[in-house]
Amino acid sequence: MDYCSEIWFDLSKTINDIAFRVFHSLESVREFADKIRKEENGIDVLINNASVSDFESHDTHRIPHTTVDGLTHSFQVNYWSHFLLSNLLLTLLVKRPSSRIVNVTARLHTKPTNLNFTAGNGKLRYPRLTGYPLGKLGNVLFTKELALRLDGSGVKVYAVDPGLTFWRGRKFTDWKAKMLLPLLWLIMSSEDAAAQTIVYCATEKRLKNGEVYFDCRPSKYVSHLVDDxxxxxxLWDVSLEVTQLNHRKNGKTITS
Known part of the structure; x- marks a missing residue:
């Protein structure tokens, strides 16, 4: 039994309704959103925490791994699917007073200096092994933009940098990543410690909308691109195109 299966088993003891979906399939995300919309009357908190590193999703000696949607695996899991799910569930979020969306990012989101959009085909152009930091940057930009678009709706949006975290379920196949792990373990936070700021942003009332938080306070490490x-x-327009929200009957939301 792998680590995710262990978590599933433990949660099932106390939670009656657990829905599992893979975030490397946009159709799976849509099915999950459809299920939630049919079964729930509203959502108080949506936490977008799906994540995969470039080392986990790429073989550095081959073409980067792509999903069934033809998108780079790490960027889709870390960003496209979060954008899609959040938009599809907005109708439920606005039904609850003071609801909120928490997007999990990472310090590495500050590494990219720009986003290069490929003209005409609704995609992003970026070097190999950069899908992770760009995906996390996407979450930060999305957080700020969605907060602005939802102004006055009652829905608040925050981004959280949980810090470098030791997760028992993480597996690396690349030999360079494996060599770094012993050093990283010395500075990694525990899973419980990493979750504190996520819980803080999901529950604390006095927070600044659209901000990035680290260690339960506004982060000092935020990409300059967030103010562009x-x-x-x-990025918003490209995201609508890639996720096909602008082609679907239920894709037109109050953020369009």
């Missing part, structure tokens, strides 16, 4: 209106709006 043009890049944020361009």
């Amino acid at each position: 209106d043009v890049i944020r709006e361009k």
Whole structure:
């Protein structure tokens, strides 16, 4: 039994309704959202925490791993699927007073200096093994843009940098990543410690909308791109195209 199966088994003892979906399939995300919309009257908190590193999703000696949607695996799991799920569940979030969305990012989101959009095909161009930091950057830009678009709706949006975290379920196949692990363990936080800021942003009332939080306070490490209106709006438009929200009957939301 792998680590995820252990978590599933433990949760099933106390939670009656657990739905499992894979975030490397946009259709799976849509099915999950459809299920939630049919069964729930509202959502108080949505935490977008699906994550995969480039080392986990790529073989560095081959073409980067792509999903069934034809997208780079790490970028889809870390960003596209979160964008899609959040938009599909907005109708339930606005039904609850003071509901919120928490997008989990990482310090590495500050590494990219720009987002290069490939003209005309609704995709992003980026070097290999950069899907993870760019996906986490996408979450930060999405957080700020969604907070602005939802202003006055009652829904608040926050991004959380949980810090470098030791997760027992993480597996690396790349030999370089394996060599780094003993050093990383010395500075990694525990799973419980990493979860504190996520819980804080999910429950604390006095927070600044659209901000990035680290260690239960506004983070000092935020990409300068978050204040670029043009890049944020361009990413939004590309995201609508990639996730096909602008082609679906139920894809037109109050954020469009």
